[in-house]
Amino acid sequence: MAPAIEGMVPAIESSEGNNKMNKGYQYPSWKKKLRGLVVDNEELCRIVEKGIMGLCGVETQAVETGEAAMELIASGATFDIIVIDRFLPSMTGPETARKMREMGVESKIIGLFALYFEGDEEEFVAAGVDDFKEKPLSPNWLVPILRELDN
Amino acid sequence: MERNHLPRHLVLQRQSLFDQGLLDEQFIQLEELQDDANPNFVEEVVTSYYQNTSTLIVIIEQALGTSPLDFNKLDGYMYQLKGSSSSFGAKKVKADCTLFREYCKAGNVEGCMRTFQQLKKEYASLKRKLEAYFQLARQARVTGTASRPK
Numbered sequence: 001m002a003p004a005i006e007g008m009v010p011a012i013e014s015s016e017g018n019n020k021m022n023k024g025y026q027y028p029s030w031k032k033k034l035r036g037l038v039v040d041n042e043e044l045c046r047i048v049e050k051g052i053m054g055l056c057g058v059e060t061q062a063v064e065t066g067e068a069a070m071e072l073i074a075s076g077a078t079f080d081i082i083v084i085d086r087f088l089p090s091m092t093g094p095e096t097a098r099k100m101r102e103m104g105v106e107s108k109i110i111g112l113f114a115l116y117f118e119g120d121e122e123e124f125v126a127a128g129v130d131d132f133k134e135k136p137l138s139p140n141w142l143v144p145i146l147r148e149l150d151n
Numbered sequence: 152m153e154r155n156h157l158p159r160h161l162v163l164q165r166q167s168l169f170d171q172g173l174l175d176e177q178f179i180q181l182e183e184l185q186d187d188a189n190p191n192f193v194e195e196v197v198t199s200y201y202q203n204t205s206t207l208i209v210i211i212e213q214a215l216g217t218s219p220l221d222f223n224k225l226d227g228y229m230y231q232l233k234g235s236s237s238s239f240g241a242k243k244v245k246a247d248c249t250l251f252r253e254y255c256k257a258g259n260v261e262g263c264m265r266t267f268q269q270l271k272k273e274y275a276s277l278k279r280k281l282e283a284y285f286q287l288a289r290q291a292r293v294t295g296t297a298s299r300p301k
Contacts, residue, residue, distance in 0.1 A: 042231050044203045048181075048196055048238035055184040055192065087230060114234030115226070115252055136237045139180045 036060040039069045040085040066096030086113040094127040101128035178240030222255045
């Protein structure tokens with residue numbers, strides 16, 4: 001059965017005695033140790049986005065606010081990919097992205113939104129994001145980006 | 152457990168969730184990501200979803216009881232609900248959120264009320280169906296392990 005997710009290899013079946021368990025689709029082995037950051041105030045979204053990035057082989061941290069993200073960066077943390085939700089409690093998603101770029105962050109930054117508001121895309125793009133995407137963050141969409149980052 | 156090894160009744164039950172338009176591709180992609188280390192990722196996500204959003208549903212209902220409606224606030228609540236619902240592929244609930252939002256933008260009170268009642272039904276129905284599916288899937292995993300020949 002062909003993998004549903006581009007870039008994934010088919011499932012490997014491993015046998016341990018009678019427990020023949022499917023290992024699931026495996027993400028490609030990344031050459032680099034990829035690091036990710038999720039900035040999303042919505043708890044469930046944060047759990048899923050972090051979970052997806054992790055299962056795709058990205059060592060991921062998740063924070064609720066733009067301020068928390070900036071603290072991490074100011075402390076020296078570096079990331080290959082950062083996903084930021086449009087709506088954050090005080091510092092907005094675009095403001096957070098802009099501050100990151102001002103601090104010299106060169107990571108791939110993706111702006112995410114659940115509902116589209118007029119001007120959102122322009123604001124995110126002006127802030128310096130690399131892409132702007134409607135939720136959900138999907139593995140199918142993410143893996144090719146990770147492959148690019150890994151090259 | 153790979154879908155190829157699922158008992159037929161479970162395959163059919165799973166397929167009906169997609170045929171009825173309740174779930175979309177995101178659900179499939181999340182299932183594909185599951186492995187031995189994270190065999191229950193999707194079920195955990197769904198459980199967290201219903202825990203996290205139950206209060207939000209009550210808050211929206213209360214907000215719809217006020218007059219005049221605060222459409223900006225409702226928009227914000229829908230942003231949260233739609234984001235969460237889309238995260239695991241709750242297609243119908245997500246669509247109801249979008250429709251509700253359109254009514255908000257148009258200032259259509261009756262449309263908001265009607266759509267929210269529809270949304271609540273879909274939300275509850277999906278919960279029942281997914282709980283049943285996950286329970287059967289867990290039973291199938293146990294049965295499959297126990298009955299596998301040496």
